Amino acid sequence: MLKANHLHFGGDYNPEQWPKEVWAEDIRLMQKAGVNLVSLGIFSWANIERSEGQYDFSWLDEIIEMLHEGGISIDMATATASPPAWLTKKYPEVLPVNFDGVTLVHGGRQAYCAASEVYRTKAAALVEKIAERYAKHPAVVMWHVNNEYGCHAPYCYCDQSKKSFQDWLKKRYASIEDLNSSWGTDFWSQRYYSFDEVPVPSRTPDGTHPNPGQQIDFKRFSSDVTLELFKMERDIIKRYDKVNPVTTNFMSMKFTYAMDYFEWAKEVDFVSTDHYLAQHDPHNYIDLAQQADLTRGFAKGKQWLLMEHSSSAVNWQPRNYAKTPGQEKRNSMSFVARGSQGAMYFQWRQSQAGSERFHSALVPHAGEDTRVYREVSELGALLKAHPDISQYETDRAEIAMVYDYEQFWALMQANMPTEDLSYPETVATWYRSLWESGLRVDFVHPDATAVELSQYKLVLMPMVHMLSDKQEAEFSNYAKQGGNLVVGYFSNISDRTLRVKLGGYGGQLVKELIGVYVEEFYPLRPDQTLKLTNGLEAKLWSELSRLNGAELVASFSGSDVDGSVAIAKRNLGSSTAWYQGTELTLESQKKFFSGIAAELGIKSEGSDHAEVVHRGPYRFEIDHKANTVSITKH
Numbered sequence: 001m002l003k004a005n006h007l008h009f010g011g012d013y014n015p016e017q018w019p020k021e022v023w024a025e026d027i028r029l030m031q032k033a034g035v036n037l038v039s040l041g042i043f044s045w046a047n048i049e050r051s052e053g054q055y056d057f058s059w060l061d062e063i064i065e066m067l068h069e070g071g072i073s074i075d076m077a078t079a080t081a082s083p084p085a086w087l088t089k090k091y092p093e094v095l096p097v098n099f100d101g102v103t104l105v106h107g108g109r110q111a112y113c114a115a116s117e118v119y120r121t122k123a124a125a126l127v128e129k130i131a132e133r134y135a136k137h138p139a140v141v142m143w144h145v146n147n148e149y150g151c152h153a154p155y156c157y158c159d160q161s162k163k164s165f166q167d168w169l170k171k172r173y174a175s176i177e178d179l180n181s182s183w184g185t186d187f188w189s190q191r192y193y194s195f196d197e198v199p200v201p202s203r204t205p206d207g208t209h210p211n212p213g214q215q216i217d218f219k220r221f222s223s224d225v226t227l228e229l230f231k232m233e234r235d236i237i238k239r240y241d242k243v244n245p246v247t248t249n250f251m252s253m254k255f256t257y258a259m260d261y262f263e264w265a266k267e268v269d270f271v272s273t274d275h276y277l278a279q280h281d282p283h284n285y286i287d288l289a290q291q292a293d294l295t296r297g298f299a300k301g302k303q304w305l306l307m308e309h310s311s312s313a314v315n316w317q318p319r320n321y322a323k324t325p326g327q328e329k330r331n332s333m334s335f336v337a338r339g340s341q342g343a344m345y346f347q348w349r350q351s352q353a354g355s356e357r358f359h360s361a362l363v364p365h366a367g368e369d370t371r372v373y374r375e376v377s378e379l380g381a382l383l384k385a386h387p388d389i390s391q392y393e394t395d396r397a398e399i400a401m402v403y404d405y406e407q408f409w410a411l412m413q414a415n416m417p418t419e420d421l422s423y424p425e426t427v428a429t430w431y432r433s434l435w436e437s438g439l440r441v442d443f444v445h446p447d448a449t450a451v452e453l454s455q456y457k458l459v460l461m462p463m464v465h466m467l468s469d470k471q472e473a474e475f476s477n478y479a480k481q482g483g484n485l486v487v488g489y490f491s492n493i494s495d496r497t498l499r500v501k502l503g504g505y506g507g508q509l510v511k512e513l514i515g516v517y518v519e520e521f522y523p524l525r526p527d528q529t530l531k532l533t534n535g536l537e538a539k540l541w542s543e544l545s546r547l548n549g550a551e552l553v554a555s556f557s558g559s560d561v562d563g564s565v566a567i568a569k570r571n572l573g574s575s576t577a578w579y580q581g582t583e584l585t586l587e588s589q590k591k592f593f594s595g596i597a598a599e600l601g602i603k604s605e606g607s608d609h610a611e612v613v614h615r616g617p618y619r620f621e622i623d624h625k626a627n628t629v630s631i632t633k634h
């Protein structure tokens, strides 16, 4: 847990990019802006270990003292995020190999294979030195392991990775026969007689794709093998520092999805995350809110911190639009309202050279007499004025939405009923329809038990494609014991190995509990919309189905499946379960959900452009049209 009784404010600090004269100026400007925390040394490996086993800590010692004297705390990085050139030159097997078998070279960043023994040994040695040296330093208040694991080369197809994947499979499956039956390898002569025959799912002959079970297991393996790296570093730090919390920064699902953060969150002392806006999207504050809520969901009661976001433009989108005046304050405060223990940035001072030289920072190229520096300084003062926000958790929502990286991994595979299915877009549409209706939502993992789910009046299941028998039973029990449930289309189609559940799609949940018998999928054309019999508008998906005990809410019309169930519900005594057998347009999804919320007496606050969030005694109201932020305490 974070110990501070204030909100954190600051960012990544890369003093090695600047001559020492600038350092003193940095401290002055940090103090002026109210910065109280910097993440130090994230990309410093090459500047610390100048050749194999030769460490130079002099510059780091010096800046750490300066920060300490300046009253600025340090989130100490382990510097393992990007191995130096000498390392990969001497040990080329560290370099990752991509899907097409191409070895990725040094010169960008993160050019290492997570399974590499050499990388592990060298990273461990470095962390050992850093932890030993700085663990007791009074300025160090937390540890920042590596950086955005899995951002650039999350899947490696080298020989070492193949060997590690096979070892991982040996632990997961009782026998090779168990693997064969889970993956269904009697298809296309894929049967294996020993684990060392199993390949990594790299490129196969044109028009074919690796086995679905193999593909999803490789994604699970890739998240796990990378998580091992985190745990390795964390455990070294813990030997030297038993006090300060250890974290690693996660990334928002808008751009990355390779690591299963529900699993990762169990291993960190507090969750930290990075979020960057798609600035071309006028509703990007809704994605921001979604990512903040999702991060609170990973944290599951642990504290969490926005570790990076941008003061203005980024440098890696096709067109990097600057933030508009006041936008950044709305962004940061939305994070704080939703539970972040502060607002941190990439980065403190805008780089003069390197590929991120056009990425915004707290101190822009133009210096301190700038809109950006003034606005962030105002924000620093605002956070400083409300230190006790850090003592409260964001209030629990009445609605929970199921989210799961593994569904994402399953649904992004080829050979689906339509390539137009998009798990993140469906989740985002459901989320946005709630946000714009003033309805708050928490995210939960499908491993949630019926008891955990029972804290919510309503649980939403957007495209939860795979459910184990146990998971299915928990959701059913939640509904039978008084919880209200909405199950979306293409849910509960398979078990967790992607074997289809037979006898009507949607398993017991859809067929028995709700009572809709789904027999065939009828995906729609990309530009096709259908008016349902209750006036709502559907797109992308329809299906041939009939009632099997449920009550019809709306059927398809004007389509190939006229009369089939589009929406149905089942009265379960003290609760209701709905089935939504199609993708609704945003406006229709809003109508559907706000109708349900009204029926269940779920409270809404805010409007389609203003969010209201409560965090203990604090009420945050952020209006994205009026460009205002109000924080009141009762």
Ligand code: GAL
Pocket (backbone or CB within 6 Å): 147, 148, 151, 274, 276, 308, 314, 315, 346, 356, 359
């Ligand atoms: C993050 C990364 C930072 C910086 C930033 C730029 O993904 O952690 O180091 O590159 O993006 O937006």
Ligand code: ZN
Pocket (backbone or CB within 6 Å): 095, 096, 097, 113, 114, 115, 116, 156, 157, 158, 159, 160, 161, 162
């Ligand atoms: Zn590899």
